[in-house]
Amino acid sequence: MAKVADYYSVNEVSKPADKRVYHDNDQCRAGRDIPKHEQRKGQGGYRHCNDC
Ligand SMILES: [Zn+2]
Numbered sequence: 456m457a458k459v460a461d462y463y464s465v466n467e468v469s470k471p472a473d474k475r476v477y478h479d480n481d482q483c484r485a486g487r488d489i490p491k492h493e494q495r496k497g498q499g500g501y502r503h504c505n506d507c
Contacts, residue, residue: 456480456481457480457482458479458480458481459480459481460479460496461477461478461497462477462479462489462497463475463489463495463499463501464489464493464494464495465493465494466489467501475499476503477502478504480504483506484506485506486506486507
């Protein structure tokens with residue numbers, strides 16, 4: 456597991472507010488499922504992903 460710069464999905468906003476998260480690990484399954492073009496740098500004001 457490697458820590459990377461914080462990122463989140465542009466589609467996070469379509470989820471319920473309490474489900475929105477950002478990621479910071481390159482091995483996180485949910486994070487890897489986000490296509491590159493849908494990733495945005497930063498935390499987006501969301502919680503930290505539980506799997507990261
Ligand atoms: Zn994650």
